[in-house]
Amino acid sequence: MEYIYGVISVIGIEIIATVGLSVFTGFTGLFSLGHAAFMAIGAYTAAILTYFYNVPFILALLAGMLMSALVSFVIGFPTLRAKLRGDYFAIATLGFGEAIRVILENLSITQGARGLPGISHFTTLPVVAIFSVIVVWMTRNFILSKFGRNAIAVREDAVAAEMAGIDIFRVRMLSLVYSAACGGLAGGLFAHYLNFIQPAMFTSILSTQLTSAVVAGGMGSLTGPIIAISFFIAVPEVLRVANMWRLVAYGLILVLIMIYRPSGIMGYHELSFASFKNLFNRKAANQSAGGRRM
Amino acid sequence: MFLQTLITGLSIGGIYALMAVGYSLVFSILNFSNFAHGTIIMLGAYIGYFLISSFKLGFPFSFIGAIVGAALLALINVRLAYSPLINRKAPPLYLMITAMGVSIFLENMVYVTVGSHFYSFPEIFKQSTIKFFGSDISPLDLFALIFSFIAIFALHLFLTRTKMGTAIRAASYDMTVASLNGVNMNKLIGIVFILAGAFGGLAGVFLGVKYMVYPTMGWITNKAYIAAVIGGLGSLPGAVIGGVILGVLETFVSVYVSSVIRDVFSFSLVILFLVILPAGLLGKYLEEKV
Numbered sequence: 001m002e003y004i005y006g007v008i009s010v011i012g013i014e015i016i017a018t019v020g021l022s023v024f025t026g027f028t029g030l031f032s033l034g035h036a037a038f039m040a041i042g043a044y045t046a047a048i049l050t051y052f053y054n055v056p057f058i059l060a061l062l063a064g065m066l067m068s069a070l071v072s073f074v075i076g077f078p079t080l081r082a083k084l085r086g087d088y089f090a091i092a093t094l095g096f097g098e099a100i101r102v103i104l105e106n107l108s109i110t111q112g113a114r115g116l117p118g119i120s121h122f123t124t125l126p127v128v129a130i131f132s133v134i135v136v137w138m139t140r141n142f143i144l145s146k147f148g149r150n151a152i153a154v155r156e157d158a159v160a161a162e163m164a165g166i167d168i169f170r171v172r173m174l175s176l177v178y179s180a181a182c183g184g185l186a187g188g189l190f191a192h193y194l195n196f197i198q199p200a201m202f203t204s205i206l207s208t209q210l211t212s213a214v215v216a217g218g219m220g221s222l223t224g225p226i227i228a229i230s231f232f233i234a235v236p237e238v239l240r241v242a243n244m245w246r247l248v249a250y251g252l253i254l255v256l257i258m259i260y261r262p263s264g265i266m267g268y269h270e271l272s273f274a275s276f277k278n279l280f281n282r283k284a285a286n287q288s289a290g291g292r293r294m
Numbered sequence: 295m296f297l298q299t300l301i302t303g304l305s306i307g308g309i310y311a312l313m314a315v316g317y318s319l320v321f322s323i324l325n326f327s328n329f330a331h332g333t334i335i336m337l338g339a340y341i342g343y344f345l346i347s348s349f350k351l352g353f354p355f356s357f358i359g360a361i362v363g364a365a366l367l368a369l370i371n372v373r374l375a376y377s378p379l380i381n382r383k384a385p386p387l388y389l390m391i392t393a394m395g396v397s398i399f400l401e402n403m404v405y406v407t408v409g410s411h412f413y414s415f416p417e418i419f420k421q422s423t424i425k426f427f428g429s430d431i432s433p434l435d436l437f438a439l440i441f442s443f444i445a446i447f448a449l450h451l452f453l454t455r456t457k458m459g460t461a462i463r464a465a466s467y468d469m470t471v472a473s474l475n476g477v478n479m480n481k482l483i484g485i486v487f488i489l490a491g492a493f494g495g496l497a498g499v500f501l502g503v504k505y506m507v508y509p510t511m512g513w514i515t516n517k518a519y520i521a522a523v524i525g526g527l528g529s530l531p532g533a534v535i536g537g538v539i540l541g542v543l544e545t546f547v548s549v550y551v552s553s554v555i556r557d558v559f560s561f562s563l564v565i566l567f568l569v570i571l572p573a574g575l576l577g578k579y580l581e582e583k584v
Contacts, residue, residue, distance in 0.1 A: 095561025
């Protein structure tokens, strides 16, 4: 039972990071290859605060979020201001992720590559559950707000959106900051769940996992990536496969999704009670219409 | 010391240029960054290594084998993974995601099948050094430097003197008009990838001999991508200039400043370049098309 709670906690933490990334990649249409860096910043900030300075857990988490959001300006401000092409931006984030790791490995307060052991275990299942529900709910509101609609407009056609009076830089920057803050929160929770962090945990493997979940789940859907990341974590746990096969599968999933269903599993749809109702209604409608169509 | 650093930098720059050419060729035609190119280079190095150490083919034949093998892999890659997307005119972002998927897939496939061992090429060049104006230069650096530039010059001749080369240059300006004038796009894309793959195989063997052969050696190719961006993606002379500049600067930074910050330096350099000069030194800057 303990083990299952653990898996569910990890899923909850990763959902927070994935939902953040889905705002940036799925809804704003910019690709990031370095989102693990934001998790790392959040994790280290929160862990250092509780470990060395005995700051209360909630405050430390908030500080981690704030730190991630601030650092996201460092990478976001120059690159988004210059309106880089999508793939240029991706390589910039890749470099950013690597740079953050090198910095963490060489600072003295992070204890370098050895990592920080003995962080207090504050992240219990209820804590994770509460935070992930709050973040998912906030993200839903964010997407339905004016900024969310602007973000979707920018994703669909940046030039047209700009002509309609949307400040592209502001929209992109805001969704980067939002996703960085989510990543920071997830990182802080992660550090206090595992009780140990080291820079090697936040490599491109983690970034790949998050990005694959967003692409596979559907760029333009919130529930899609949530389902995808849950599968990505739960299935290897159940099958007990080696870490590397998991990555082979991520690569294959990315290619197959792009070839056969570029909009992802959920497409632009959301999974909700209403959609279940629609599904049944459609089934019923199909059955009644089936005879004619044959 | 200075001259030695310069020559080492130039030879690394030559290898970067070889790899950057592959990125630029594909980008000039299809307008997307082929992140799978690094994995093709890594596989080329593996092919070269196994031909020379397991099959005892000797250096020249293993060298050719690696080039042919990498070219074929690049062709398979484009036919299986990219063609369905190109045919339905998918946006470049989708092609880029696919390329990343291919790269993650192949890299980890090597991990689980071949393993994460580091292989080193058997000694091909004697460890002795050549004295050159009082500094020691390894024969490998010199060979890589000269051979890289011969290969790139040959590519230049191919692109400017042959019919197919002219078609490739035409397609890099406008694919639609080129195909209206009777260029077989499918064949042309295949040839571009074969060329990129062949150069990747060449670079892979040099990298393998210089450093070692291991699954994540494709990481080095991110630098080659940076070189291509600095020179201007899509421009061949740009790729060469970018490669040389990056190779020399990086070597100087790691010798005179610190080797820890070498990679951070390269990535900061590219961000700086992208912000100030998004088109690179010689490239044409294309906004993502509407």
